[in-house]
Amino acid sequence: MITIKGKGVVEGVAFGKLSFFQKMQQQVERHKVQDTSAELKRFEEAKKQAMEQLQILYQKALSEVGEENAMIFEIHQMMLEDLDYCESITNIVCSQQVNAEYAVAKTADNFSAMFSSMDDPYLQARAADVKDISEKLIHILMGNTEQSYSFTEPCIIAADDLAPSETVQLDKTKVLAFVTRKGSSNSHTAILARTMNIPAIIGVGDQLKPDFEGKDIIVDGETGNVYINPDTATFDTMRLKKMELDRENSLLAELKGQPSITLDGQTIHLYANIGSVTDTVAALNYDAEGIGLFRSEFLYLENQDYPTEEEQFQAYRTVAENMAGKKVIIRTLDIGADKNIDYFQLPKEDNPAMGYRAIRICLTRPELFHTQLRALYRASAFGKIAIMFPMITSVEEVKQIKEIAAQVRNELKEAGVPFDPSVELGIMIETPAAAVISDQLAKEVDFFSVGTNDLTQYTLAIDRQNPKLDRFYQPHHPAILRLIRMAADNAHKNGIWIGICGELGADLDMTETFLAMGIDELSVSPSSVLKLRQKIRQTDVSKVIPKG
Structure with missing residues (x-):
């Protein structure tokens, strides 16, 4: 063995x-061409065919793995239309008078090397995407049969x-x-x-x-x-392990419809995080009690331009209706840092995680924020929607948000547009500043939701996307747990509820500690809901000694 x-x-x-x-091996040779116009026409036709193939792949992925994960094929289509990418191919064909296959292969090598040399792991991973779309183009140009x-x-x-x-x-x-x-x-x-x-x-x-x-x-x-x-x-050991995993999954399925309540009677709301409208299917399938985080930025990421109020309204309304009266917490636009969009034309920053992102963009581009809030309030007439604001660091920001929200409500009321006037407004606790002044912030909002990914990053001064720092990334660090406990205590003192929507919420080693802190809600990926419910139902909070 x-x-x-x-x-x-x-x-x-x-x-x-x-x-x-x-x-399929594709040996690309370089050879001179006399008619560069004809070669460029070949390239354009191949690009059109590749776009059609990618659309088919998108539809297949959409039905099998959901909209958020199918989005890669829309990104590949965008990359095929990227001006720099296409101009490089065109320039190589025309200036060197070479065949389109060679120009595509050369551009792929150059762009892939550029992405691979970047520090950001997300951008490094895009090197494979450039290679993927380029190989598809070469495949078509060479007239090869399908893989x-x-x-x-x-x-x-x-x-x-x-x-x-x-x-x-x-x-x-x-x-x-x-x-x-x-x-x-x-x-x-x-x-x-x-x-x-x-x-x-x-x-x-x-x-x-x-x-x-x-x-x-x-x-x-x-x-x-x-x-x-x-x-x-080894065979026998692994066979038993597989049988145990299969048995656990069967037992977990029996928890559907059961309350998320501890042995000593403490109830906690168990919600799901989603990134697209179609993800509600998974949330319902795993019996989530609501949506604790709908990442609205994916509506922007999948578009070629700013989504209109009507487009956003239809998406939010669909999620609200699909969840049939269960709470749906929608986070306002959280663009910036590792999530950039070309049409936003955001400036290049040396430290984007601490830069122009999330609520900072919304408050400095009020027309953008205004449009999203109108869509959210309109959708509130069709279900139980709550609105959550990311990257908060001050009371002044929250007061400004509330003023804009009040303006939107007044506009809709005067226009006779139906909406729910009691929509809850909450903020994310994902900066140390928000946790430290949570006693003041709690007086301004209806709920807190802790974003543990960014809270860990900012508290420990660690770029959470840098693999070289994995050994230093400690989400169980006492400082982080103290900040969460501080926020929980201040929330409850002021009569509001608090949840956790970051990755730490699904960490079964932390469930007892969060229950002991009095966390009211945990929002996790849909597939983690039943495992977490099982852990909750097996816990006696009165016997827990909290970490941190």
Whole structure:
């Protein structure tokens, strides 16, 4: 038996034969052309065909993994239309009088190298996206037949890496798991794998050898271990682990419809985080009691221009109606930092995480904020909507927000447009400043929601997207827990409720501590809801000694 180790990005255990995914080799040659106009026409036609193929992929991903995860194929379409990308190809064809295939390949190399050299892990991951769309263009230009994504029997897929377009096209009835030499946990492929719930391990490097083709293997997505030709003892151990995981999932399903209440009678609201309208399906399927965080910025990220009031209204209304009277907390636009949009024309910043982002953009672009608030209030007539504001650092910001919200309500009232005048207004506690002055902020709003990802980043002065700092990123740090407890105490002293919507909310090691703090609501990814409900129902808060 041989054991190799990588990084697990999707939990689960899979047994099967290893099959290497062979990408179609495309040897691009450089040759002179006499008619550059004809060559550019070939490029434009190939680009049009690629756009059509990407739209088909988008629709397939939309139905299988939801709008948020399908968005990568819209991003790929945008990249195909990117002016710099297209101009580079055009310039190489015309200035060097070369074939379009070579110009695309050369541009792909240049852009990929540029992204790979950047410090931001998210931008580094975009290097693979440039390669993906460029290979598609070259594939079309060379007139190659379509890549096969089917397999004759169920197997575990091995590859150097898998592009998002390849992952979504795999016949999932035949894919038991996948193992890649490269890849990052920030890549779209990893995100898609999680949503598709296929056990996955990345970053095994050169340990994954070609002569493992056809071997019997076991993948443990929890530990990141891959067992080649497992011995009897390992096989039996992993078989029992898989049986236990299957049993746990069956038991979790029995918790649907059960209250989220502790052994000593403490009730907590258990909500879901979503990024798109279609994600409400997963929230309902996992029996979330409401939506604790609807990331409205995805309405902006998936558009080529600012979404109109009507477009936003329809999205918010649909979510409210789908949740059928359950609370839906919608966070206002949180653009900036790692989420940038070209048409916003945001200035380049040395430290964007601490720069022009979120509520700072809304308060300095009041027409943008005004439009979103009108859409939100209009949608409140169709369900139980609450509005939450991110990146708050002062009481003055909250007072300014409330004034704008009051103006919107007055406008709608005068125009005879129906809305719910009792919509709750809350803020995110995601900066140390907000936690420290939470006694003052609590007098201005109806609720708090703690964004633990940014609160950890700002409290520990750590860029949470920098993999080199993983060992220093400690979300259980006593300072963070003290800030959360301070905010919880101040919320309750002032008669408002407090929730947690960051990743820490799904950390089962912290559930007892949050219950002991008196946290009223936890909002997590839909797939974490039932696991968290189970933990809550097994806890006696009176016997808990809080951390921190």
